[in-house]
Amino acid sequence: MNLFKIFAEIEQVDADAVNKLAYYSRRQLLSGATARLAKLTTGAAVATFGTVMNQAFGQTSSATDVLNFALTLEYLENDYYQRALKATGLIPASDLAIFTQIAQHEAAHVALLKSVLGTSAVALPTFKYQADTFTNYQTFLAFAQAFEDTGVRAYKGQAGFLKQTDTLTVALQIHSVEARHASEVRRLRGLKGWISGSAETPAAAYAGETNMTQAGIDLRSLIPASISDVAIQEAFDEPLDKAAVLAIAGPYIA
Amino acid sequence: MNTITSNPATRRVFLRYAGATALSATVLLEACKNNDSTTPVPAVATVDLGSGDIGILNYAYALEQLEAAFYTKVVASPFSGMTAAETAILTDLRDHEIIHREFLKKALGAAAIPALTVKFDSINFSDRASVLNTAKTFEDLGIAAYNGAGKLISDVNYLLVAGKIVSVEARHAAAIRDLLSPKTASFAGNDVVSVDKGLDGAMTPTQVLPLVQPFVANTITGANLPK
Numbered sequence: 001m002n003l004f005k006i007f008a009e010i011e012q013v014d015a016d017a018v019n020k021l022a023y024y025s026r027r028q029l030l031s032g033a034t035a036r037l038a039k040l041t042t043g044a045a046v047a048t049f050g051t052v053m054n055q056a057f058g059q060t061s062s063a064t065d066v067l068n069f070a071l072t073l074e075y076l077e078n079d080y081y082q083r084a085l086k087a088t089g090l091i092p093a094s095d096l097a098i099f100t101q102i103a104q105h106e107a108a109h110v111a112l113l114k115s116v117l118g119t120s121a122v123a124l125p126t127f128k129y130q131a132d133t134f135t136n137y138q139t140f141l142a143f144a145q146a147f148e149d150t151g152v153r154a155y156k157g158q159a160g161f162l163k164q165t166d167t168l169t170v171a172l173q174i175h176s177v178e179a180r181h182a183s184e185v186r187r188l189r190g191l192k193g194w195i196s197g198s199a200e201t202p203a204a205a206y207a208g209e210t211n212m213t214q215a216g217i218d219l220r221s222l223i224p225a226s227i228s229d230v231a232i233q234e235a236f237d238e239p240l241d242k243a244a245v246l247a248i249a250g251p252y253i254a
Numbered sequence: 255m256n257t258i259t260s261n262p263a264t265r266r267v268f269l270r271y272a273g274a275t276a277l278s279a280t281v282l283l284e285a286c287k288n289n290d291s292t293t294p295v296p297a298v299a300t301v302d303l304g305s306g307d308i309g310i311l312n313y314a315y316a317l318e319q320l321e322a323a324f325y326t327k328v329v330a331s332p333f334s335g336m337t338a339a340e341t342a343i344l345t346d347l348r349d350h351e352i353i354h355r356e357f358l359k360k361a362l363g364a365a366a367i368p369a370l371t372v373k374f375d376s377i378n379f380s381d382r383a384s385v386l387n388t389a390k391t392f393e394d395l396g397i398a399a400y401n402g403a404g405k406l407i408s409d410v411n412y413l414l415v416a417g418k419i420v421s422v423e424a425r426h427a428a429a430i431r432d433l434l435s436p437k438t439a440s441f442a443g444n445d446v447v448s449v450d451k452g453l454d455g456a457m458t459p460t461q462v463l464p465l466v467q468p469f470v471a472n473t474i475t476g477a478n479l480p481k
Contacts, residue, residue: 094437095437097437097438097439098437098438098439098441100439101439101441101442101443102442104449104452105442105447105452106452107452108448108449108450108451108452109451109452111451112451112452112453152421155417156414156417156418156421159404159410159413159414159417160410160413160414163405163407163408163410163413164405164406164407164408165405166405168404168405169401169402169404169405169456170453172400172401172404172417172420172454172456173401173453173454173455173456174452174453174454175417175420175421175424176397176400176401176420176421176423176424176454177424177442177447177452177453177454178421179420179421179422179424179425179428180424180425180427180428180441180442180447180454181428181441181442182425183424183425183426183427183428183429183441184428184432184441184442187428187429187432192346193343193425193426193428193429194346194350194422194425194426214357214415214418215357215361215411215412215415217357217360217361219353219356219357222356222357222360223352223353223356227349227352227353228349231346231349231350231353232353234346234349234350234422235349235350235353235354235357235419235422236415236418236419236422237417237418237421237422237425238418239414239417239418
């Protein structure tokens with residue numbers, strides 16, 4: 001996890017990020033010393049960082065903020081699949097139709113979001129990936145799954161900021177396409193198409209997915225015992241807020 | 255029947271009673287006869303989804319009732335040659351839809367519409383293609399319905415829950431489509447995701463309800479839903 005990169009990314013997404021962060025930082029976390037960010041590598045510190053991010057960004061995202069956040073994720077996914085399709089021998093012929101389709105959607109999402117944002121669109125970042133990502137198909141699939149499932153969670157986490165707008169509809173229409181992708185990639189890996197149980201990895205991408213309470217209703221006490229806990233967890237996909245998503249995606253943004 | 259339906263309070267009580275008795279046609283007919291024996295009576299009650307967020311939740315509840323009833327029957331009477339992998343997927347889908355249905359019913363409380371009477375005579379449950387194509391239709395329609403209803407929801411908590419459900423429906427749709435056309439682009443096919451923008455469907459209740467109606471014996475009205 002590279003906090004400098006995440007910080008830079010958030011600055012890019014929100015021009016006022018420095019001021020917002022500095023305000024909370026001074027009081028709770030950083031004592032104004034940016035350099036100390038680099039030392040925050042323990043779980044507790046990361047959690048604190050996330051809390052600060054939520055306070056700084058949690059309730060005030062404009063539609064432009066949301067769309068630029070979405071565009072950043074779509075840039076990443078698009079770059080990822082374009083590279084994969086160009087990597088000789090990576091994707092077996094039997095699976096090529098699947099990834100050609102996914103890549104086409106991600107490219108379309110980038111173009112759509114850029115056209116909506118116009119001059120407000122964030123610039124294309126440079127991405128970096130684990131060394132064997134485009135030579136080892138299983139590695140490629142594992143990251144594809146993480147990116148797709150995280151994308152689903154990220155869009156969901158932003159929905160409230162777009163309440164009762166046509167932009168929400170577009171975001172939802174992208175969101176369900178990402179979920180279709182996620183299902184297909186997961187099933188290529190021999191997994192269920194739906195996020196299932198507590199053993200999903202990487203853990204950060206699936207934090208909170210074992211939730212069994214929805215809108216204040218304890219589903220375990222509501223649902224017949226013949227239906228498993230895991231089914232209850234599978235039946236609802238959970239959101240991630242922007243800070244959590246950037247913490248997951250950050251290592252891939254150079 | 256006219257007497258009952260013209261009085262909202264009586265009608266609500268009537269509908270709830272009908273729901274509590276699993277819409278026994280006999281009970282309904284008897285109830286109707288007692289009130290008006292001269293006009294023809296429908297076998298099942300008309301259902302008004304209501305207005306505002308409650309109306310949208312009832313709309314979702316109606317869709318989930320339909321899906322849950324469908325997969326319950328699919329699992330209870332498997333089509334010939336159903337593989338273990340297909341059984342596992344369809345059983346998961348049954349459970350997920352039952353969970354969605356029960357959650358929405360609980361969230362709606364006294365405002366919930368009654369249990370609907372489903373009508374599946376167009377589906378051949380012993381035939382794989384009939385069952386899976388119906389599943390595809392229901393899942394794709396569910397996605398488009400939730401996507402289109404999102405902006406009609408005013409409470410962010412309900413909006414979030416709708417978002418939590420719709421992506422699971424999309425996961426279902428992809429899996430069902432992959433069973434029908436393995437290892438192709440069909441899981442997110444050009445027939446349902448726009449080629450130029452990469453967008454899934456989004457339909458209004460006015461567009462969705464006529465497509466749902468053939469599978470439900472009750473007449474469903476969404477006339478009071480937000481637009």
